[in-house]
Amino acid sequence: MIRVATRRPQLRQRGSALLAALCFAFVMAMVLGSYITVCYRTLQMSTRGMQGTRSIELAEAGMEEALLALNSSTWTGWTINSGTASKTITGFTFDGGVTGQITISITNYNGGGTRTVTVTGTSTDPTTGQQTNRVLTSTSAQAPLLLNAVAATTNTVTFASGGTLDSYDSSKGNYALGGAQAAYNYSAVVTSTKSAPTAASIQLVNAQIKGYAASNYAGGPSYSTSAKLVGPTTPGTTKIDTSRISSSPYQPMFEIVTPASNMSDVTLVNPVTNSTTTIGTAGATSPTVYRCSGLDMTGTTRIIVDGPVRLVVSGSFYVGLHGGTPSISITSNGTLEVFALGDIAIYGNGIDNSTTKDPSRCVIYGTNTLTVPDMNTTVAFYGVIYTPYGDFNVASNNAIYGSVVARKVAFTSSAPVVHYDLNLRTKVLPGLTTPYAVSDWHETTNGG
Numbered sequence: 001m002i003r004v005a006t007r008r009p010q011l012r013q014r015g016s017a018l019l020a021a022l023c024f025a026f027v028m029a030m031v032l033g034s035y036i037t038v039c040y041r042t043l044q045m046s047t048r049g050m051q052g053t054r055s056i057e058l059a060e061a062g063m064e065e066a067l068l069a070l071n072s073s074t075w076t077g078w079t080i081n082s083g084t085a086s087k088t089i090t091g092f093t094f095d096g097g098v099t100g101q102i103t104i105s106i107t108n109y110n111g112g113g114t115r116t117v118t119v120t121g122t123s124t125d126p127t128t129g130q131q132t133n134r135v136l137t138s139t140s141a142q143a144p145l146l147l148n149a150v151a152a153t154t155n156t157v158t159f160a161s162g163g164t165l166d167s168y169d170s171s172k173g174n175y176a177l178g179g180a181q182a183a184y185n186y187s188a189v190v191t192s193t194k195s196a197p198t199a200a201s202i203q204l205v206n207a208q209i210k211g212y213a214a215s216n217y218a219g220g221p222s223y224s225t226s227a228k229l230v231g232p233t234t235p236g237t238t239k240i241d242t243s244r245i246s247s248s249p250y251q252p253m254f255e256i257v258t259p260a261s262n263m264s265d266v267t268l269v270n271p272v273t274n275s276t277t278t279i280g281t282a283g284a285t286s287p288t289v290y291r292c293s294g295l296d297m298t299g300t301t302r303i304i305v306d307g308p309v310r311l312v313v314s315g316s317f318y319v320g321l322h323g324g325t326p327s328i329s330i331t332s333n334g335t336l337e338v339f340a341l342g343d344i345a346i347y348g349n350g351i352d353n354s355t356t357k358d359p360s361r362c363v364i365y366g367t368n369t370l371t372v373p374d375m376n377t378t379v380a381f382y383g384v385i386y387t388p389y390g391d392f393n394v395a396s397n398n399a400i401y402g403s404v405v406a407r408k409v410a411f412t413s414s415a416p417v418v419h420y421d422l423n424l425r426t427k428v429l430p431g432l433t434t435p436y437a438v439s440d441w442h443e444t445t446n447g448g
Contacts, residue, residue: 051123051132054094056443058121059136062102063438065089066117070106070140070436085109097126106140115140117438138441142434143252146384146403146427149188149211149420151251152201153388155408157192159207163416165190166210168401171423174357175401186210186232188420190221191249204229207411211420214246221245251405253388254432256365258339259289259310268292268311273299273324280307282333294342295319297326305334310431312339317364320348320377327352327379335361337431343370344387350377350398359383359402360427366390366406375400384424386432 069075069085078085085106092100103120120135149165150157167188168181175181188211192201200222201215208228213221221229223240234241259265268290271277279290287308294315297303305328317340320326327349330336336351344366353362359382366387374393375381382401385392392406399417403424428434 051098051125051130052134054098054100054123055121055132055134056136058092058100058102058123059119059134060121062089062104062119062121063117063136063138063441065102066104066106066119067140067436067438070109070115075109080109083108083111094123099124099126115436134443136441136443138438140436140438142428143254143437144425144427145252145254145386145429145432145434146405146424147189148191148214148251148405149403149418150409151189151191151193151403151405152409153193153251153253153405153407155192155194155391156197156201156203156410157190157408158203158410159205159416160203160410160412161414162206163411163413163418164208164210165418165420167420167422169422170358170401175419184422186230187422188212188418189214191215191251192217193249193251212244212246214249216247216249218247220247254434256339256367256386256431257433258341258365258367258431259312261291262289265289265291268295270294270296271301271303273301276302276304278304278306279311280305280309280334282307282331284308287335287337296322297324297328297348298322299324299326301326303328305330305336307333308335310337310339312341314341316340316342316345318343318345318347319350321345325349329355330362331355336363337429338364339431340364340366340368342368343372344368344374344390344392345372346375346381347377350375350379350381351383352379353382354380357382357401359421359424360429362402363429363431365431366392369407371408384429386429 075085078087087104089102101122105118107116109115117140118137120133122131122133124131149167165188166185168175169184173180190202190209190213192215194201195216197217200217200219202213202221204221204223204227206224206226210230213229229240229244231241231244266288280288284307287310289310289312291312295313296318297320317338319328325348329352332355351362362383364385369389371391374395376395377398378396380399380401384402385404387406389407391408392404393410393412394416395412397413397415399419401419402421
């Protein structure tokens with residue numbers, strides 16, 4: 001008898017099902033493995049991103065620490081080595097036991113000009129020991145003050161009868177170069193930061209401004225039919241170029257720091273009428289501080305500044321107010337900073353800084369709140385007037401090369417002239433507490 005195997009097809013079906021199940025399990029294992037890998041990589045990237053963020057935050061905190069030290073000149077806890085100040089700050093902790101550290105380096109920390117600040121923020125994973133570094137580098141310099149040709153800090157700027165105002169760049173040469181300075185002639189800014197004015201706070205009566213007018217008054221400056229506010233591309237038929245009217249005035253105000261008394265200070269008595277007095281030391285690397293209870297120069301009295309000088313006048317600062325043609329002359333060796341605590345009047349032959357023609361070498365600081373400080377001389381003035389709490393009146397047609405900042409500024413003569421020196425925008429005045437600010441902030445590495 002022949003027997004027929006009837007169960008063999010079932011075995012084949014079971015084998016096929018098992019093979020299919022194994023293939024499916026293999027595919028699922030591959031998918032699951034890939035998913036786990038993706039999740040792991042995502043977690044790694046997320047962790048790395050979190051660590052990087054923490055490191056950036058640490059570096060930013062270090063940048064603030066550097067600015068604090070620069071602005072306060074406090075270097076306790078810093079290591080000083082050949083003009084470079086460095087500091088390491090530890091003790092930062094985050095979730096998961098992650099720790100942080102800040103390393104700061106400031107090159108040229110106590111020198112003039114620009115400082116370079118390099119800050120590294122480091123976060124360390126306690127599990128793997130992996131460190132994530134972020135490095136920020138910036139330059140830090142004192143903030144600029146003299147951004148405007150003429151600025152009123154809380155009141156008005158008035159050209160009562162006429163005048164002209166333009167600009168040049170003393171670092172490119174003297175204003176007298178004319179055509180060589182043409183590219184800079186239209187950058188002078190007249191500013192009034194008077195808050196919520198109900199009438200025009202910049203008044204241009206017959207004045208001709210090559211530059212801009214900025215105030216908080218919505219209607220812009222007031223002007224007569226012969227006034228001009230123009231730029232280099234303003235059509236010749238246009239007298240007031242409305243594109244050069246701004247409603248965002250800005251004039252920073254920094255504290256005037258009158259030099260503290262020191263044993264090395266020199267007492268300057270009011271010079272004898274018609275005499276000549278020389279002050280300062282030619283070639284000196286630091287200024288000599290002179291103190292005067294009051295200056296009232298008359299006749300042909302002359303003071304020659306032949307070195308770096310800081311003159312502190314506790315009373316009135318008068319040059320020719322009571323007659324004569326007195327003058328203060330600044331030689332090529334000299335620089336002059338006047339700290340006037342009382343009234344200011346520059347008359348006679350004024351302050352002659354024409355030897356260097358550098359406005360930054362002659363600065364008059366006024367700390368009083370009087371309304372009478374003024375200038376009335378036919379001699380050109382190369383310098384800076386900074387009396388943010390007192391008014392300043394220019395009553396003559398003398399040319400001013402530099403900048404004027406006062407509570408209220410008035411030009412009352414028929415044809416005053418102001419040539420704003422653009423180079424002042426980068427100058428730092430040593431008599432002011434100018435804060436340090438960072439610029440060119442950038443990340444120099446993404447080190448993991």
